[in-house]
Amino acid sequence: MRRLAATATYVTATVAVIVMLFPLFWMMSLSFRADTEQFVIPPTLLPAEPVVGNYTRLLQETNFGWYVWNSLVIATATVVFTLTIACPGAYALTRFSFLARPVFATGILFIYMFPPIFLGIPLFVIFSSLKLTNSFVGLVLAHTTFALPFLLWMLRDFFLAIPRELEEAALVDGCSRPGALRRVVLPLARPGLIAAGIFAFILSWNDYVYALILMTSESRKTITVGLSLFVESTTIEPGLMTAGGVLVTVPVLVLFMFVQRYLVQGLAAGAIR
Amino acid sequence: MGPFRAWLRAAFSSPRTARQRERLFALACISPTVFLISAVIVYPALFSFWLSLQHRDLFAPTGTFVGVANYAYLLSRQEFWQSFWNGIVFSFGSVALQTLLGVGLALLLNRPFKGRDFVRSALLFPYLVPSVVAILVIRWMLNDLYGILNSWLLQLQIVSAPVAWLGTPTMAMLSLVGINTWMFYPFVMIVVLARLQMIPLELYEAARVDGAGPLSQFRNITLPQIHAVLALLVLVRTLWMFNKFDTVWLITQGGPFGTTQTLPVMAYLRAFSLYELGTGAAVGMLLCVLLVGIFVVYHRWMLRAAERL
Numbered sequence: 001m002r003r004l005a006a007t008a009t010y011v012t013a014t015v016a017v018i019v020m021l022f023p024l025f026w027m028m029s030l031s032f033r034a035d036t037e038q039f040v041i042p043p044t045l046l047p048a049e050p051v052v053g054n055y056t057r058l059l060q061e062t063n064f065g066w067y068v069w070n071s072l073v074i075a076t077a078t079v080v081f082t083l084t085i086a087c088p089g090a091y092a093l094t095r096f097s098f099l100a101r102p103v104f105a106t107g108i109l110f111i112y113m114f115p116p117i118f119l120g121i122p123l124f125v126i127f128s129s130l131k132l133t134n135s136f137v138g139l140v141l142a143h144t145t146f147a148l149p150f151l152l153w154m155l156r157d158f159f160l161a162i163p164r165e166l167e168e169a170a171l172v173d174g175c176s177r178p179g180a181l182r183r184v185v186l187p188l189a190r191p192g193l194i195a196a197g198i199f200a201f202i203l204s205w206n207d208y209v210y211a212l213i214l215m216t217s218e219s220r221k222t223i224t225v226g227l228s229l230f231v232e233s234t235t236i237e238p239g240l241m242t243a244g245g246v247l248v249t250v251p252v253l254v255l256f257m258f259v260q261r262y263l264v265q266g267l268a269a270g271a272i273r
Numbered sequence: 274m275g276p277f278r279a280w281l282r283a284a285f286s287s288p289r290t291a292r293q294r295e296r297l298f299a300l301a302c303i304s305p306t307v308f309l310i311s312a313v314i315v316y317p318a319l320f321s322f323w324l325s326l327q328h329r330d331l332f333a334p335t336g337t338f339v340g341v342a343n344y345a346y347l348l349s350r351q352e353f354w355q356s357f358w359n360g361i362v363f364s365f366g367s368v369a370l371q372t373l374l375g376v377g378l379a380l381l382l383n384r385p386f387k388g389r390d391f392v393r394s395a396l397l398f399p400y401l402v403p404s405v406v407a408i409l410v411i412r413w414m415l416n417d418l419y420g421i422l423n424s425w426l427l428q429l430q431i432v433s434a435p436v437a438w439l440g441t442p443t444m445a446m447l448s449l450v451g452i453n454t455w456m457f458y459p460f461v462m463i464v465v466l467a468r469l470q471m472i473p474l475e476l477y478e479a480a481r482v483d484g485a486g487p488l489s490q491f492r493n494i495t496l497p498q499i500h501a502v503l504a505l506l507v508l509v510r511t512l513w514m515f516n517k518f519d520t521v522w523l524i525t526q527g528g529p530f531g532t533t534q535t536l537p538v539m540a541y542l543r544a545f546s547l548y549e550l551g552t553g554a555a556v557g558m559l560l561c562v563l564l565v566g567i568f569v570v571y572h573r574w575m576l577r578a579a580e581r582l
Contacts, residue, residue, distance in 0.1 A: 009386050016378060017395045020455070024398060026421065027410045042424040089306030096299040106572070111314050113564050115516030117537040118557035121544045122317040122324060129334070145313050152306065177298050206403040208519040213545065224405040228523060231409055238413055245406040256401050260394065 024249075031055070031242035038238045054243035064244055066219060067226035074136055074222060075204040078143040079197045082151055085144075087193070090155035091181060095164075112149045116209040119145050124213050134220045142210040147200040154199070158192030159185065198259050202252055223248050318561070324554035331548035343555040352531065352539065353556070360535040363449060363521070364514035368507055370454040375461025376503070380495075382462070383469045393466075400459035408523040411452050415439060442532035445525050449533055453520055461506055468502045469495070508571050512564050536560045 030038065032050040058064045093104060123142055124133065132138030162185055170180040186193070211222040221229075227248060230241040325343055329336025347353045382393050399407065414420050415438035423435040438448045476494050485493065518537035521527065527534030527542065534542075536556055544553025 006386065009381065009384055012381055013386065013388075013392045016381070017392055020396055020399055023407065023410050023414065023455075024402065026414060027406070030410075030413075039419055041419065042428055043419070043421050085305045085309055088302035092299050092302035092306075096295070096303075108310075109572070110565055110568065111310065113512055113516075113568050114314070114318070115518070115537055115557065115560055115564065117516070117518045117540050118321065118561045119314065119317050121540065121550065121554050121557055122321040123313070124544075125324065125550065126317060126320060141313050144309060145317075148306070148309060148313075177295060202401070206405075208405055208523070224403060227405050227409065231412070236413070238419075241409055241413070245410055248406050249402050252401055252403060253398075256397075 027242045027245050027249075030238050031246050033239060035237075035239060054239035055247070058240050058243050058247070062240065063218065063221075063226065064247070067221055067223040068247070070136075070215075070220060071205055071223040074139050074143065075201045077136065077140045078147055078204040079201045081140060082144050082147040082200055083193065083197050086148055086151035086155055086196075087186070088181075090152050091159055091185065093152070093156055094159040095167075108149050108152055112153070114145075116146065120209055120213045123210070127214060133214050134217045136220075139210060139214050139222070142214055143204045143207060145210075146207075147203055150203065151196050151200055154196045155189070155192060158189045158196070161192075162188045195259055198255050202255065205248075205252065321554045321557055324550055325552075325558045327551045329550040331544060331550055336551065339551070343551045344559070347552060347555055347559070352534075353536075355531065356534045356536050356539045359446070359533055360515050362446060363453075363533070363535055364511050364517075366446075366450040367453040367457070367514050368510045370450065371458045371461050371510060372503065372507060374454060374458040376465050376499075378458070378462045379465035379469055380491075382466050396462060397459045399456055402456075404456060404519055405523060407456055408452065408520060411455075412439070412524065415448060439525055440529060442529060445529060445533045449521065449524055452524055453514065453517070456520065457510070457514075461510065464502060464506060465499055468499050472498045505575070508568075512568060516560060516564060 029046055031054055032052065033047040034049065034051045034053060037044075037047055037049070120142075123145075127133045127135075127138045127142075130138075132141070166188070167180045167184050170184045171177065175183065206224065207222070208224045208228070211225045215221050215225065223244075227241070227244050230237060230244060324336075326338060326340060327336035328339050328342075378396055382389060382396070414422050417423060417435045417437055417440070420435075420438075422438070423432075426432045426436065437444060439445045472494065477490055480490050480494060515535070516537055517535070518541060521533065521535050521538050522541065525533040527538040537560065540553050540556035540560065542553075543549045543556055547553075
C-alpha cells in the first residue's frame with residue numbers, strides 16, 4: 001500500500017514535470033534547428049543536426065540586441081528607483097502609527113487592483129504632452145505603477161517581521177532613528193530586499209502592456225514587444241522567435257536560481273494579498 | 274567624523290523634541306511614496322475619468338466635453354456586453370482550472386519524496402517564463418500546419434484533420450483558458466504549498482491514530498486549514514484574470530470576430546486602434562470601478578469574517 005502510494009507520487013510528479021515543461025523544451029529544441037528542419041512534417045522531438053545559426057542571426061541581423069539593452073536598462077532603473085522610494089515608505093508604514101496606516105494600506109491594496117490598461121491610456125496622453133513617450137524615464141515611471149505598490153506590500157511584511165525590540169534597543173543605546181533603520185532594520189531585512197528587488201526586476205522585464213503603449217519607435221522597443229514582432233510580421237521564423245524566447249527567458253531563470261529560497265518565500269508573502 | 278558630521282548631528286538634535294524629530298523623519302520617509310503614487314497613479318486615474326467625459330482623438334491635444342455620452346454609448350452596445358461576458362467566461366474558467374491544478378500539485382509537493390525540490394522548481398517554470406515568450410511558443414505549437422500538437426493528434430489518429438485551435442470561437446476560448454491555466458497555476462501552487470506546510474503534523478498523526486483515511490484527512494484537516502487562503506486566492510486571481518490584457522491580446526487579439534474580446538482588449542482597441550480616447554478611457558473606468566467595487570465588498574466581508582473567528 002505504502003509502496004503503491006510512493007510509486008503513484010513519482011509517476012504523477014514525472015508526468016506533471018514533463019507536461020508542464022514541454023513548451024520550454026520545445027522552444028529550446030526549435031531554437032537549435034536550421035530553417036530546413038523547422039517545417040518538417042511530422043516534427044521530430046530533437047533537431048537532427050543542431051545549429052546555433054538562429055542565435056547568431058538574431059544578434060547580428062535583427063534589432064534584438066537593442067531590445068535586450070532597452071529592457072535591461074529599464075528593469076534595472078525601475079528596481080533601483082522603486083526600491084529607493086519603497087524602502088523608507090514601507091518602513092514608515094510599519095513603524096509610525098500617526099500616518100493613518102489603515103487608510104493608506106487599504107489604498108495601496110486598491111491601487112494594486114487597477115488594470116494596467118486603465119492607467120495606460122491616461123499615461124500615454126500625459127506622457128505624450130511631456131515628451132515622455134519613447135523615453136526610458138517614461139517607461140520606468142509607468143513601471144512604478146505596479147512595482148511600487150508591490151514593493152510596499154512585500155517590504156511591509158519583511159519590516160513587520162523584524163522585532164521592534166531590536167530597534168528599540170539600538171535607540172536606547174544612543175542610535176538615532178535613521179541610524180537604527182540603517183544599522184539594524186535594513187541589514188535584517190536584506191533577504192527581503194533582494195527578493196523584492198528581483199521580483200520587481202522580473203515584473204518590469206516581463207511587462208508588455210506599458211511597453212506596447214509607450215514605446216512606439218523601433219529603437220526604443222523592449223524585449224517583450226520586440227519579440228512579439230517576430231510573429232506579427234508576415235513570415236513566421238520559428239527559429240529566430242524561439243532563439244529570442246530562450247535569450248529572454250534565461251536571465252529570468254538565472255535570477256530565480258540565485259534567490260530561489262527568498263523568491264518562494266517572497267511570492268508567498270506578496271501573493272496572499 | 275569631521276566637522277560636517279558634527280554640524281549635521283547638532284542640526285538634527287537642536288531644540289526640537291524627540292517627538293518632533295520622529296515625526297519629521299516619518300514624513301521624510303513617506304513623502305516620496307505619497308508623491309510618486311499621486312503623480313503616476315492617482316493623477317492618471319483622475320485624468321482618465323476626465324478623458325472619459327470627452328470626445329477626443331488619440332493624437333489631438335484637446336477634446337470636446339460630452340458628459341456621460343461615452344458611457345451611455347458603451348452600455349447600449351452589444352460589443353461591450355459581449356466583452357464583459359467573455360471576460361467572465363475567461364476569468365472564471367481559467368481560475369477554476371488554475372485552482373484545481375495548483376491545489377493538486379501543492380498536495381503532491383507536500384508529500385515527502387526524493388527530488389521534491391527539483392520538481393517544485395520545475396513546476397514553477399511556467400510562471401517565470403515571460404508571458405510573451407510562453408505565448409509565442411505555444412501559439413506556434415498550436416499552428417494548424419506545423420504545430421506539434423496537431424501533428425501528434427494526427428499521428429495518434431485522435432483527429433482526422435488538423436484542429437484550428439484559435440480559429441473557431443469555442444476553440445479559441447478553450448485555448449485561451451488552457452494557456453492561461455498553464456501560465457498561472459504555479460501562483461496558486463506556491464501559495465497553497467506555503468500554507469500546507471504550516472499545518473501542524475500532529476493533526477494528521479492524531480487523525481491517523483483515530484483511523485481516518487487519506488480522504489477524510491483531506492476533508493477534515495487540510496481543507497479547513499487552506500480554506501481562507503483559497504477564498505482569497507480565487508478572488509484575487511479572478512480579478513487579475515478579468516483585467517488581463519497581454520495574454521488575451523497576444524493569443525487571440527480578441528478574435529475570431531471579437532468572440533474572445535475582453536474589456537481590457539476593448540479598451541485598448543478603442544483607444545489605440547480606433548483612436549477614440551474617450552470611449553477607451555470610459556471602458557477602462559468601468560472596468561476599474563467594477564474591480565475595485567468587487568474588491569471593496571469582498572474586503573469588508575473578509576474583515577467581518579475575520580472578526581467572527
